[in-house]
Amino acid sequence: MPSPGKVYLIGAGPGTQDLITLRGARLLAQADVVLHDALVTAEMLELCPQAEKILVGKRYGQLSTAQQFINKQMVDYAHKVPLVVRLKGGDPMLFGRADEELRALEEAGIEVEVVPGITTALAAAAASKQPLTKRGVARSVAFFTSSTAPEHSTHDAIPDTDTLVQYMGGREAIATAERLLAQGRRPDTPVVVIENCSRPDQQIRRLTIASLAQGLGAAHGPVLVMLGEAMTPRSHQNIEHPQLPSSAEQLRA
Numbered sequence: 001m002p003s004p005g006k007v008y009l010i011g012a013g014p015g016t017q018d019l020i021t022l023r024g025a026r027l028l029a030q031a032d033v034v035l036h037d038a039l040v041t042a043e044m045l046e047l048c049p050q051a052e053k054i055l056v057g058k059r060y061g062q063l064s065t066a067q068q069f070i071n072k073q074m075v076d077y078a079h080k081v082p083l084v085v086r087l088k089g090g091d092p093m094l095f096g097r098a099d100e101e102l103r104a105l106e107e108a109g110i111e112v113e114v115v116p117g118i119t120t121a122l123a124a125a126a127a128s129k130q131p132l133t134k135r136g137v138a139r140s141v142a143f144f145t146s147s148t149a150p151e152h153s154t155h156d157a158i159p160d161t162d163t164l165v166q167y168m169g170g171r172e173a174i175a176t177a178e179r180l181l182a183q184g185r186r187p188d189t190p191v192v193v194i195e196n197c198s199r200p201d202q203q204i205r206r207l208t209i210a211s212l213a214q215g216l217g218a219a220h221g222p223v224l225v226m227l228g229e230a231m232t233p234r235s236h237q238n239i240e241h242p243q244l245p246s247s248a249e250q251l252r253a
Contacts, residue, residue, distance in 0.1 A: 004110050005032070005082040007074050009098060011091040011117015012036075014198040017043045019123065024115045032081035035073060039089035039222060041199070051085070067097055071104035078110045089222075091119040095145055095167055119143075121165040124194040124224050128204050130231055138162035138230035146172045158183065163228035170195070170216050170223030177213035180227065185209055190231040196221035206233050 013019035028048040038057025056070045077084045092098045105112040142159035145167040187210035195203045
């Protein structure tokens with residue numbers, strides 16, 4: 001019986017094609033099968049025209065492919081073809097369910113390798129020209145999300161660090177701001193909100209925790225929220241007035 005193929009967990013980066021690593025792009029060009037997330041762009045999939053492409057994405061509020069089924073698909077395809085890619089937005093090792101997938105592959109005796117990608121927080125800092133750390137102001141950063149596995153209760157605690165970066169933070173904006181205010185953060189603490197980071201429809205907003213507590217309205221893509229004194233705008237970066245419009249176009253301002 002022939003040996004199974006190899007699976008690569010590859011980070012696609014924040015979205016735009018040219019922010020994937022050279023190694024990731026080279027492996028995509030060699031892949032037989034690509035199992036990709038919903039947030040992976042059509043432009044990114046142009047890098048693997050020869051591969052069978054299978055959407056296994058998970059999006060909040062929409063039907064998604066169960067993780068156990070994704071694990072089974074990776075194992076099954078590794079027994080059929082030499083090179084399988086599991087393509088994930090951002091970096092596989094940060095909020096990417098990599099632990100479950102690595103365990104499944106290792107238990108099945110499938111060789112697996114991880115290829116890192118640019119996580120959205122770093123791309124967002126670059127896009128907004130807003131460093132996550134700043135000498136004398138911020139020397140610690142925490143990445144967090146309120147999205148949890150169904151069997152786990154929602155975690156109310158927010159990390160106590162200088163700079164906070166919340167992934168999938170759009171629908172949690174009000175709750176996050178209220179918890180931060182209750183923990184003693186100043187209402188005028190600066191916030192940067194980025195929707196569709198690195199993509200043509202990217203939107204960047206600068207506001208405060210007080211205005212974040214009023215919500216962000218409907219979003220049309222993934223939202224990342226960065227909070228802390230390191231987000232203080234420089235002289236040419238205007239911060240928004242705390243009074244926000246109530247329309248669904250809030251993130252389009």
